[in-house]
Every structure is written in structure tokens, then in C-alpha cells.
């Protein structure tokens with residue numbers, strides 16, 4: 001009987017220390033692991049042959065014992081406002097979407113270039129307004145391939161806008177805190193001083209539906225990133241109607257309040273609430289007043305979003321500009337810091353809640 005082929009070590013996701021240990025296990029000095037780190041995360045090497053500073057015999061043994069998880073580009077669309085949505089295939093054959101969002105100034109220059117990454121294929125959370133929620137959860141995106149989404153968009157940003165990515169948001173497909181280890185590892189790679197980015201954690205935002213226990217975990221580890229909570233409704237009744245996660249007492253508004261107070265006490269950081277207005281559902285004066293109470297749990301700000309219609313989800317309507325203005329006005333009078341985010345990239349379905357792949361490999 002033939003022996004089963006030995007499993008290869010997936011290098012894209014390993015930290016610098018883990019690559020040092022890996023190199024030593026291969027009979028190499030630890031600094032070879034640091035060289036590997038640079039090839040993978042600074043130079044973006046896609047093959048071992050490219051790693052010219054490594055000895056040939058080490059490269060040969062790498063080719064036999066290890067692999068570099070690849071992200072295969074399969075499509076790209078650019079919206080009228082220059083937002084770019086890219087489609088990538090994972091090693092599993094499933095696909096994810098990544099969005100590059102330029103904030104253009106009056107002269108058309110993009111000082112801020114934000115990449116919105118996907119942390120999962122599909123999502124188990126099933127929010128009623130979300131295209132990704134129409135798919136079930138399929139798989140977590142490994143840390144190295146979250147990193148790779150940013151790197152690919154960074155190359156594109158250099159080409160199109162003359163400079164690289166400035167901000168990263170975990171707001172694409174999936175609930176980041178359900179891929180907790182992968183997300184934290186990817187933050188470590190993005191912020192590593194020897195990597196391509198060495199990006200400040202303050203320029204990274206992790207967005208969650210409000211998984212209370214994981215918010216407490218995040219408070220303990222404090223990677224230094226910003227936290228956004230997708231709130232979208234100000235009472236348990238309304239929130240449970242559109243976000244099944246709220247139905248559990250472990251993740252309802254009371255649990256969320258406890259977790260956010262703990263998070264703020266531990267880290268001193270503020271919180272951003274994302275609140276998408278749905279016509280005649282959560283856009284009334286009472287909703288705004290109740291939201292203002294929530295916004296006072298800890299120092300925070302509120303981002304108001306207009307709902308983007310999603311094909312296959314006809315339950316919700318877009319609120320009117322008048323109701324949006326009235327809602328924002330009530331919040332401001334209540335002393336809440338509020339910003340209205342006009343969605344970017346709507347012409348290519350790249351706006352919040354619209355990321356979805358039909359052909360997800362199953």
C-alpha cells in the first residue's frame with residue numbers, strides 16, 4: 001500500500017517567530033525564517049523560486065514540504081466613484097470579494113484609501129438585510145489570505161492613485177470575530193514593522209455584529225485596533241427582528257452593553273456604532289432617542305448609513321433623505337457625534353451588505 005503524501009505546511013499565515021521555528025525544524029538557522037517572513041509579507045513572493053536570498057537546497061526542500069496559500073484574482077469592477085471591487089478565488093475554489101474605497105477630495109485626489117476585507121466565505125449570522133447572510137457559512141479566510149487581500153489592493157492603489165492603502169476595515173463578507181484567531185493573526189501581519197505595511201492599528205477597524213464574549217476577549221488582547229458595532233436597531237425587539245444574533249441573551253443588547261463597558265474600561269477606546277436606516281422600520285424619532293441612550297454607554301460615535309437595496313431581499317426600503325436628516329438632527333441635539341456615510345460603490349454592488357458570491361464552490 002502506498003503511503004499517503006505528507007501534509008505540507010501552509011506558510012502564508014505564520015508569524016515571524018513561527019517561521020523561525022519552521023526554518024529550524026528544517027535544519028536551517030532561525031534567521032532563514034526571518035528571510036522567509038520578508039519574502040512572504042514584504043515582497044509578496046508567490047513561489048519559492050523567487051526567494052533568491054535562500055539557499056537552493058532550502059528552496060528545494062520548501063517546495064517539497066511547504067506551500068504558499070495563493071489568492072487567485074478572478075475579476076474586478078470599478079464603480080463611477082472609483083470604488084473597486086475585486087473577486088479572488090481561495091485555494092478551496094470558493095470566492096471572496098474585497099473592496100478598495102478611495103475618499104476623493106475636491107481635486108479628485110485620494111488621500112485616504114481604505115480596503116474592506118472579507119474574513120469568511122458566507123456568514124452564519126443571517127442578518128435579514130445582508131446579501132452575504134443569504135449564504136450559509138462556508139469557511140474562514142486564513143490570516144495570510146486576509147493579509148493578501150490588502151496587499152493585492154495595495155498594488156492596485158499604487159497603480160491607480162499613486163500611493164498605497166492607508167486604512168483597513170474588516171467589514172466585507174463574514175463576521176470577523178467568528179474567525180477570531182485568523183483576524184487577530186492578520187492584524188499582527190498587517191501591523192508588523194517588517195511587513196509591507198507596518199500600518200498603525202489605529203487605522204484598522206474590526207466590525208462586529210456584537211458578539212459580547214469575543215468583544216471581552218478583544219478587550220483583553222487589545223490589538224490597538226478600532227471597534228465598530230453593527231447595531232442597526234435600538235431595541236431588542238427590533239434588533240432581533242433583523243439580526244438573529246440578538247435573540248440570545250448572551251448577545252442581546254444588555255450583553256452588548258456589558259461587553260462594551262468592559263471594553264472601554266480595559267482599553268480606553270471609543271466605539272463606533274454602524275446604524276443602517278430602513279424606511280419605516282428604525283428611522284423614527286423614538287428610535288433616534290433610544291439610539292442616543294445607547295451611544296452614551298461609552299464614548300462613541302454613530303455612523304448612519306442608507307440601506308442599499310439587495311437583489312432577493314425585498315423586505316426593506318430605503319429611508320428618505322428627509323427622514324435621514326431628521327434622524328441625524330435628533331441624535332445631534334441629544335449630544336451624539338454623528339456622521340452620515342453616503343455609500344460608495346453602489347453601481348457595482350460593493351456597498352455595505354451587498355457583498356456576496358453566488359458561485360462559492362459548493
Ligand code: SF4
Pocket residue numbers: 123124125126127130131132133134172173174175209230353
Ligand atoms: S451583516 Fe455581517 S454579520 Fe450580518 S449576515 Fe452580513 S456579513 Fe454576516
